[in-house]
Amino acid sequence: MKQSKQKRKQDLVETIENNPFITDEALAKRFSVSVQTIRLDRSELGIPELRTRIKQVAETNHDDVKALTNEEIIGEIIDLQLDETAISILDIHEDQVFTRSGIARGHHLFAQANSLAVAIINDEFAVTGRANVRFMRQVQAGERVVAKASVTKKSDDWPVITVNSYVDQALVFKGEFVMSRG
Amino acid sequence: MKQSKQKRKQDLVETIENNPFITDEALAKRFSVSVQTIRLDRSELGIPELRTRIKQVAETNHDDVKALTNEEIIGEIIDLQLDETAISILDIHEDQVFTRSGIARGHHLFAQANSLAVAIINDEFAVTGRANVRFMRQVQAGERVVAKASVTKKSDDWPVITVNSYVDQALVFKGEFVMSRG
DNA sequence: CTTTTCTTATGACTAGCTGCTAATCGTAGT
DNA sequence: ACTACGATTAGCAGCTAGTCATAAGAAAAG
Structure with a gap:
C-alpha cells in the first residue's frame, strides 16, 4: 500500500x-x-x-565502559556537620549489582563513602589520599545503604574520616579515608 | 610474536x-x-x-531479560590472564572530575581497579572483601589511566590482587584488594 | 503547462567476509 | 638428499548490505 x-x-x-x-x-x-x-x-x-x-x-x-553516576555526590546527604559528622543514603539499584549474583559491586559502596568523606571536609579542593575499606556483608539490589561518616582525626594536612555503612542495623561497609587538601 | x-x-x-x-x-x-x-x-x-x-x-x-555474560566493568580491559595479570584503560572524562578543581574523583580510580580485580578472579561470584588504596597523584580530565593488576597471593578463599594505575609513566594509584568468593 | 518534489534507476565503490584452488615454507622421517 | 606433511599464505570470484553521485521519469503543485 x-x-x-x-x-x-x-x-x-x-x-x-x-x-x-x-x-x-x-x-x-x-x-x-x-x-x-x-x-x-x-x-x-x-x-x-x-x-x-x-x-x-x-x-x-x-559496552565495557560503564560510568558511575555522574553526580558530584554518590548517595543523598541527609545530614552534615562540616568537619564533624555526615550521613548519606544510597538505594542500590538493579544495575549496580552483578547480574549473576545480585550482589552490589563494591565500588558503589566505596563511591558513597568517598563522596561523603569529601563532602564532610570544609575545603574546595579536598581529595582522597588513602583509603582502607572493608566489605563486611553483601548488599543486594533494592537495599538502602546508610553511610555514617565522622572525622576521627582533625588535621589541616591529613584529616582522617571513618565511614560506617549499614543496611538496616547490619554493618555492611567500614572505611577509613585519609584526605588531602588538593 | x-x-x-x-x-x-x-x-x-x-x-x-x-x-x-x-x-x-x-x-x-x-x-x-x-x-x-x-x-x-x-x-x-x-x-x-x-x-x-x-x-x-x-x-x-x-530479547534477553537476564544476561549472564554481562561483564560490568569500569574501564576497558585490554589484556587478561585469569588468576595472573590484567590490564585495563580508563579515559577520564569531563564529568568524572570535580568541577572546581578538575581532579578526578577517587572512586573512579577505585572502580576501575576494583573491576579489574574482580575480572581477574576466575570465579562467577567473586567480590571484594577488603581493599587498601592510595591515591598517589591527582588525575585530570582527558588523561588515560592504565591499571595493571596482578594476583599476588593465590588462595581459594582470600586471593590478593595488587593494582597499580599509571598516567603515562607516573604512578597515580596503588591498591591491594583482598577478594572473597561470594 | 510548467515547475518542483518525489521516486526509481544506474554505475562505481566499500567492508568483511565465504569458498575454493594453488603455491610456498619448515620440519621431520626414511 | 629426497620426499611427505602440516601449516601458512596468496589470489580470485562471489556475496551482502550497504555507500555516493548522477540522471531520468512520474506525480503533484503552482
Whole structure:
C-alpha cells in the first residue's frame, strides 16, 4: 500500500525502532517502494544502516565502559556537620549489582563513602589520599545503604574520616579515608 | 610474536570472547599471521564471522531479560590472564572530575581497579572483601589511566590482587584488594 | 503547462567476509 | 638428499548490505 511520504517516514522510524534487524530490501517490500527510496528516507531521517544499527544494539549492553553516576555526590546527604559528622543514603539499584549474583559491586559502596568523606571536609579542593575499606556483608539490589561518616582525626594536612555503612542495623561497609587538601 | 597453532587457537577463542567486535584483519595483526590463517582457525573452531558475532551479541541482549555474560566493568580491559595479570584503560572524562578543581574523583580510580580485580578472579561470584588504596597523584580530565593488576597471593578463599594505575609513566594509584568468593 | 518534489534507476565503490584452488615454507622421517 | 606433511599464505570470484553521485521519469503543485 502506497502512502504519503510523511506517513511512510513515520512508519519507517517506528518499524526500525522495534526491529532494528530489518534490511532496506525488506523495508522496501513492506512499504511497496524501491530500495533507493528507503535509503533516501533513512538518510533524511538520519537512521544509520543495518550493520551500524545492530552494532549499536550490541554495544549498548556489551559496552565495557560503564560510568558511575555522574553526580558530584554518590548517595543523598541527609545530614552534615562540616568537619564533624555526615550521613548519606544510597538505594542500590538493579544495575549496580552483578547480574549473576545480585550482589552490589563494591565500588558503589566505596563511591558513597568517598563522596561523603569529601563532602564532610570544609575545603574546595579536598581529595582522597588513602583509603582502607572493608566489605563486611553483601548488599543486594533494592537495599538502602546508610553511610555514617565522622572525622576521627582533625588535621589541616591529613584529616582522617571513618565511614560506617549499614543496611538496616547490619554493618555492611567500614572505611577509613585519609584526605588531602588538593 | 609467533606461537604454536594450538596456543594461537586458544588465544583466539579468548580474544574473540571478550571482544566480539574484532575483525579478522585486526586478529591477524595481533597474532602476526595472515588473514587467511585467522579464517582457517575460525572455521576450524567454528567461530562465525564478525557480523554474525555482532548480531548474536545484539540478539542475546535484545530479547534477553537476564544476561549472564554481562561483564560490568569500569574501564576497558585490554589484556587478561585469569588468576595472573590484567590490564585495563580508563579515559577520564569531563564529568568524572570535580568541577572546581578538575581532579578526578577517587572512586573512579577505585572502580576501575576494583573491576579489574574482580575480572581477574576466575570465579562467577567473586567480590571484594577488603581493599587498601592510595591515591598517589591527582588525575585530570582527558588523561588515560592504565591499571595493571596482578594476583599476588593465590588462595581459594582470600586471593590478593595488587593494582597499580599509571598516567603515562607516573604512578597515580596503588591498591591491594583482598577478594572473597561470594 | 510548467515547475518542483518525489521516486526509481544506474554505475562505481566499500567492508568483511565465504569458498575454493594453488603455491610456498619448515620440519621431520626414511 | 629426497620426499611427505602440516601449516601458512596468496589470489580470485562471489556475496551482502550497504555507500555516493548522477540522471531520468512520474506525480503533484503552482
